[in-house]
Amino acid sequence: MKFIQTNRGKFVFSITPQEKGLLDEILRLYPLIPAEHHRLSRKSNIVQPNDHQRLLEESLAARREANRKNVQAMLGKAGHFQTTDSGSQLTVSGPEIEWLLQVLNDVRVGSWIALGSPDTEQDKKLVFNNKMLPHFRMMELAGAFETVFLNALSGH
Amino acid sequence: MATKATPEVRPGIDWEEETGSSTKLEPGFLVICWNDPVNLMDYVTHVFQVVFGWQRQKAEVHMLQVHNHGKSVLVRESMEKAEFYVHQLQKYSLHATMERD
Numbered sequence: 124m125k126f127i128q129t130n131r132g133k134f135v136f137s138i139t140p141q142e143k144g145l146l147d148e149i150l151r152l153y154p155l156i157p158a159e160h161h162r163l164s165r166k167s168n169i170v171q172p173n174d175h176q177r178l179l180e181e182s183l184a185a186r187r188e189a190n191r192k193n194v195q196a197m198l199g200k201a202g203h204f205q206t207t208d209s210g211s212q213l214t215v216s217g218p219e220i221e222w223l224l225q226v227l228n229d230v231r232v233g234s235w236i237a238l239g240s241p242d243t244e245q246d247k248k249l250v251f252n253n254k255m256l257p258h259f260r261m262m263e264l265a266g267a268f269e270t271v272f273l274n275a276l277s278g279h
Numbered sequence: 280m281a282t283k284a285t286p287e288v289r290p291g292i293d294w295e296e297e298t299g300s301s302t303k304l305e306p307g308f309l310v311i312c313w314n315d316p317v318n319l320m321d322y323v324t325h326v327f328q329v330v331f332g333w334q335r336q337k338a339e340v341h342m343l344q345v346h347n348h349g350k351s352v353l354v355r356e357s358m359e360k361a362e363f364y365v366h367q368l369q370k371y372s373l374h375a376t377m378e379r380d
Binding site: 156162164166175178183186231240241244273274276 | 315316317321322325362365366369370371372376377378379
């Protein structure tokens with residue numbers, strides 16, 4: 124996928140059928156991060172921590188639901204994709220890129236968690252096997268799409 | 280050229296006696312972003328810009344603190360605001376928490 128131009132405040136990307144298939148595959152995985160992964164505080168030194176933790180979970184659940192609807196609309200709606208001679212074009216607004224980034228990073232982080240949260244600095248090495256390969260693939264693909272969208276936002 | 284200063288009198292203004300600033304009395308909460316090696320550096324910078332309205336340069340400074348030192352204290356706020364910021368950062372899947380200062 125490649126950023127082409129901005130047109131009337133919208134971002135236009137060229138996307139091949141194969142890339143579109145991969146993007147669809149990633150979006151269909153959303154949400155991937157387990158709900159209990161998010162914690163409001165590490166030290167629990169907040170008054171009524173359970174109430175505040177519940178608020179966080181409700182807030183994130185509402186966002187997940189909104190993003191899920193956005194994903195379904197994008198996957199089902201032909202309006203975002205236009206067929207061209209060389210493949211397709213994807214046209215999205217700035218706010219749409221924001222929720223796409225949230226969705227892509229959820230899949231990226233969720234895949235990383237599924238891989239056992241590897242961290243070379245913590246000496247938690249990535250274990251490669253056939254079971255892990257799909258997670259690794261999704262983590263890398265989601266990151267690649269994130270980079271294209273981020274570059275477009277910064278004008279590259 | 281320096282001019283001679285004359286004492287200025289402002290009638291009608293009663294200065295309140297200082298009783299200590301509210302920041303001293305109110306407990307502050309630190310919003311901290313922790314390093315997750317999976318998050319892309321440009322992504323973290325972008326999220327800081329969106330959530331806090333920072334210029335890219337400031338956002339990059341904090342992103343590099345997270346990357347190099349494992350965490351960055353992003354802001355010190357009241358409990359309600361700190362909670363709001365943590366919610367926003369976590370919506371982007373960043374590892375952010377709030378801790379009492």
